[in-house]
Amino acid sequence: MRVLHIISTLAEGGAEHQLRLLVRRLPYDCEVVTLSRPGAVAAALRADGTTVHEVITTRDRDLSAVIKLRRLIRLGHFDVVHTHLYRACVQGLFAARLAGVRHVVATEYHLGGDGGARALYLIGERLGRLTIAASEPIAGRLRALGVPDERITVIPKAIDxxxxxxxxxxxxxxxxxxxxxxxxxxxxxxxxxxxxxxxxxxxxxxxxxxxxxxxxxxxxxxxxxxxxxxxxxxxxxxxxxxxxxxxxxxxxxxxxxxxxxxxxxxxxxxxxxxxxxxxxxxxxxxxxxxxxxxxxxxxxxxxxxxxxxxxxxxxxxxxxxxxxxxxxxxxxxxxxxxERYDAAELAASVGQLYERMAGGRSPLRRGTREQSSIARPNEGKRRRRRRAT
CATH class of the missing domain: 3.40.50.2000 (Glycogen Phosphorylase B;)
Known part of the structure; x- marks a missing residue:
């Protein structure tokens, strides 16, 4: 399975480190796209052998960035697109739909912005299959925004x-x-x-x-x-x-x-x-x-x-x-x-969602957990493509 992660920034924030922990443990061929100038986390990902692409944009509404992302998704023949943070969720979800990818998931770490920003986010969210909330309060905000309960699952942030x-x-x-x-x-x-x-x-x-x-x-x-x-x-x-x-x-x-x-x-x-x-x-x-x-x-x-x-x-x-x-x-x-807040559990839960989407089954409901063959780091093959960007 090839997975493309799209994130708004790869500097030094909490969401960036969560992505680093996740990609390091997923037994799939993962690549990452950052929508801003890369920083320390991008360097750490590259040191692990992960291909990191750069599609630099400074606006939430940027059609040229969506077109570039669509082209990258098509050329990479990705099976799953996973977006992280607001701008990536908006642009990445539209790009994935235009590229014909059916298995699309977003992770929301915090949710704010004005009414217009929330409306744009909600339109983009409907293009995906599932939204992962990084905490119960985030899940509550998503519901208040209008995201259906069955499209939300909570997978908490974690550490190694x-x-x-x-x-x-x-x-x-x-x-x-x-x-x-x-x-x-x-x-x-x-x-x-x-x-x-x-x-x-x-x-x-x-x-x-x-x-x-x-x-x-x-x-x-x-x-x-x-x-x-x-x-x-x-x-x-x-x-x-x-x-x-x-x-x-x-x-x-x-x-x-x-x-x-x-x-x-x-x-x-x-x-x-x-x-x-x-x-x-x-x-x-x-x-x-x-x-x-x-x-x-x-x-x-x-x-x-x-x-x-x-x-x-x-x-x-x-x-x-x-x-x-x-x-x-x-x-x-x-x-x-x-264990619930361990990085290995984070990867196991996210990987399980990928498997369920690829298998045509409904995503996990909030708070549920099933056995998975990818529950621990260093299991499975890491078929990474080390292409220069």
Whole structure:
């Protein structure tokens, strides 16, 4: 089976890394198209032997991009077209239909935009067979938009825990590069520096944890405001802005306590990455961990912040640093939220949908799961075409 993945961008975002994890594990001949200038994730895909095409476009309504995609799909004789993110879903679904591909699926990681954008998305969605929602809230938004329930299935985002394994050598290297001494206690946060991520709470909290510094990893429109806030709070000398990184492992290794203060509608994938790195993690919202806690299967070393107690964050940070001292700096064991959020399960579920579409059966309903011969990485043949683009 030949599968073409079309994604709006291959820079350094969460959806791009989800595609990388997926393509690496699917036992099919996969190629990828990016609709923007390629970045670190494209380089990682190419290093794995995946052909990455570039069809650069800056507009959602771009007929020339649709025509280029249609030609690429026809020349490649693809059996399945899988689109990722809004622009790719709009242009890729139209192109796949024009190219005569019957097996078309889209993955939606977040859904927003104005009424016109949503209307265009809905028209394109009807050209495909199925939309994968990366979380239950996304599935709810799709239903509210008008996507029929039987055309939606939820396959949650996932991580490869091995990619975040703690390495003391990486810790030393990262701290040396950032100018952080080996004995300094580091509170960390990772994500886009945008107002909704509430990193302002972390900056204010570190002022009440005088024995530690704050390491913020990421970039975004809120960075200037956060830098000013650090000055106002008198902690500018204890806040390090590391900027955006291609992969969070090294930065997580440099931290001692992780905190995710965002209470917006988020999946909390970065919290799972921190747990896989052996960090104690404080979080405001993380649905996978909340599900486990509700089932009385809470993950050790992960604590939810109180939404009604502004002192919850600094108090728990101080507690975790005391526990760190009691452990004499020892790392916690790597933990996970279970198989459901493992990259192997992601690939198994998506591959199963491909097989069902190719077999002429109805797609899986939301939340269901069946046995599949492609359930684990490195199974099946990888018949990749290594063509220069």
């Amino acid at each position: 825990p091995a990619e975040f394994r703690y390495d003391p050598a990486l810790r030393a290297a990262a701290r040396a590069r950032l100018g952080i001494g080996p004995g300094v206690r580091v509170i960390g946060g990772v994500g886009r520096l945008e107002p909704g991520k509430r990193f302002d709470r972390l900056i204010r909290a570190v002022g009440e944890v005088p024995e530690a510094i704050l390491l913020l990893v990421g970039d975004g429109s809120a960075r200037p405001a956060l830098e000013r806030l650090a000055v106002i709070e008198g902690v500018a000398d204890r806040v390090t802005f590391a900027g955006a990184v291609g992969h969070a492992r090294e930065m997580l290794c440099a931290m001692d306590v992780f905190a995710s203060p965002s209470d917006e509608d988020t999946f909390g994938l970065v919290v799972l990455e921190a747990l896989a790195s052996g960090l104690p993690a404080l979080y405001a919202v993380c649905p996978p961990l909340e599900e486990l806690a509700a089932a009385r299967s809470a993950v050790g070393g992960a604590e939810r912040l109180s939404p009604h107690d502004p002192e919850s964050l600094p108090r728990k940070l101080r507690t975790e640093l005391l526990c760190f001292e009691e452990r004499r700096g020892a790392r916690l064991p790597a933990r996970s939220a279970g």
